[in-house]
Amino acid sequence: MKTNDVIFQTATKVIVFIIILYSLHLFFSGHYTPGGGFIGGLMTAGALVLLLLAFDIKTVVNTLPLDYIKLTATGLLIAVLTGIGSFFFKVPFLTHTFSYVELPFLGETALATAVLFDLGVYLVVIGVTMTIIQTIGETE
Amino acid sequence: MNNLIILPIVIPLLMGIILVFFNRNIKIQKWLSAIASLASVIVAGIIVQTVHTNGIQTLEIGNWVPPYGIVLVADMYASLLVLTTAIIGFTSLLFAFSSTTAEREKFYFYPGVQFLLLGVTGAFLTGDIFNLFVFFEVMLMSSYMLIVLGSSKNQLRESIKYILVNVISSALFVIAVAYLYALTGTLNMADLSVRIAEMGQSGLLTVIAILFLVIFGLKGAIFPLYFWLPGSYQAPPAVVTALFGALLTKVGVYSITRVFTLIFYHEPTFTHEILAWLSALTIIFGVIGAIAYWDIKKIVIYNIITAVGVILFGVAANTPNAIEGSVYYLVHDMIIKGALFFLVGAIVAITGTSNLRKFSGLIASHPLLGWMFFIAALALAGIPPLSGFVGKLKIVQGGFEAGEYTIAFVVLLSSLLVLYSVMKIFIHGFWGEPNKEAIAQTSPKGLLFPIAILLALSIAYGFGVEFLSPYISQAADTLLDPSIYIQAVLKE
Secondary structure, eight states: OOOOOOOHHHHHHHHHHHHHHHHHHHGGEEEEEEEOOHHHHHHHHHHHHHHHSSSOOOOOOOHHHOOHHHHHHHHHHHHHHHHHHHHGGGGGOOOOEEEEETTTTTTTEEETTTTHHHHHHHHHHHHHHHHHHHHHHHHO | OOOOGGGHHHHHHHHHHHHTTTTOOHHHHHHHHHHHHHHHHHHHHHHHHHHHHHOOOOEEEGOOOOSSSSSSEEEHHHHHHHHHHHHHHHHHHHHHHHHHHHHHHHHHHHHHHHHHHHHHHHHHHHHHHHHHHHHHHHHHHHHHHHTTTTTOOHHHHHHHHHHHHHHHEEEEEEEEHHHHHHHHSOOOHHHHHHHHHHHHHOOHHHHHHHHHHHHHHHHTTTTTOOOOHHHHHSOOOOHHHHIIIIIIIHHHHHHHIIIIIIOOOOOHEEEEEHHHHHHHHHHHHHHHHHHHHHHHHHHHHHHHHHHHHHHEEEEEEOOOHHHHHHHHHHHHHHHHHHHHHHHHHHHHHHSSSBBBOOOOOOHHHOOHHHHHHHHHHHHHHOTTTTHHHHHHHHHHHHHHHHTTTHHHHHHHHHHHHHHHHHHHHHHIIIISOOOOOGGOOOOOHHHHHHHHHHHHHHHHHHHHHHHHHHHHHHHHHHHHOHHHHHHHOOOO
């Protein structure tokens, strides 16, 4: 018998966005408060897992056609390239820098290159978590 | 500040990542990984020369001064090992091109190899003990993947054992680092050495030293911690076994050498005596295994264990000659173990079996392979013009100087039995009546080329000792006098 999980699916549609917003908040707040790429990535992956639970794998893959292995590799590439970037400024590998920039709407904001490294971590964590869960889910 | 010495780490890392994007296109994977490891060989060669002319090179990652940040240190010992690793990596890739099945290649075999090389190189170059742990894990994770890739029944069973042993030893590693950090408050190896010299090596620190010996002994397969090795190394394909046999156990040996020459060198009567006896037992059990089996893979695998014992005896004896000998022997052993595993892989590819009783007379149809095996066997045993001789000579000489007569005789006797074990393969497998049904007439051309490179290196290594000796003695100087290393890192 096919159960009707319309409440679950409707609730998921709302909650997933809240989780993703919170995970992005955690990701950007990592420099000054607890948070960062790892926990942010895990929570984004958590939102995707909720989608997987509410709908089936096929629906989620059709809505979000991402190759998570390539996503992992992209994250790694970003992290390594931020390290290699320091070669061009004649400083040791992975030397980070930051500066204050006037941004529209946000005002004076500190932009640090460490965030780019964190972005790499974020993508790797999402990619690895989703690869593990989808691979196990698809195995008969 | 010298970004040159991070290149041997960054090149395989970057290439490993890029290869993930091309997992379906095997041709591009082969070209890219070959180019990357050739580049690694060249960079490693430049590093060796730089260290030779300008002394120890350091790189403070992220511009944080040690002991606060991670520092990479390329002294001569590490750079020589990085160069040898790069050469083994390159030849292994050449061997893999003609021996790996397309199925394995599509499932990220080449990225796995690149990440393995990254882990090994990083472990050699790092100057921070927790960073050493991280590189150990990078190396082990890739080795888990390579050992199970292909998922035959045998591989699955052996990888469970292998992963279990290594997870336990990694947990012990973390515990040992935690103890050490609690006592000294630092993780930088040079700073650790300074602080322990100030505090004096108390009983607690000696306990930690022995804990490190257990951990690295598990990785490097010394007696009685080698039990996982023979089974695990037999399961994966020949090229993976060659990478493991030539590189992984040597990282354990390198770590023992580093830790006991740089950090815990104040109580040699206790720690080094234990190390000496353990290495003697390692040699004995290694040769017992090597002469007991009729399986050519097993014979070579047990020879790894013997060699680990010989190298560590050089470290334990701790005289200038013995240390120099162990550096000579370590580099030689990485090259010759690579060559031997390739040879075994080629023989198994021809005969379809690794059981020595099932084939004979290989020399009639494959003379080149036969004579290459003969040279490799002589080099392994340490016959004078070849590469194994100088190292063993110096280790034995150092052993006599240190007054360890019994163990030095064990080393000498082991050479005889090692020679017997590989000559058994030569006599039973290559001589005799050709066994037609067991031997495929196809000639494995692509497989012989990487073996030829390694054997040529091994012969050149044996004949060019005079040319090499300034490099080796520079490596030994740093190991014998930790203050050279400390001065280069902390710049005091």
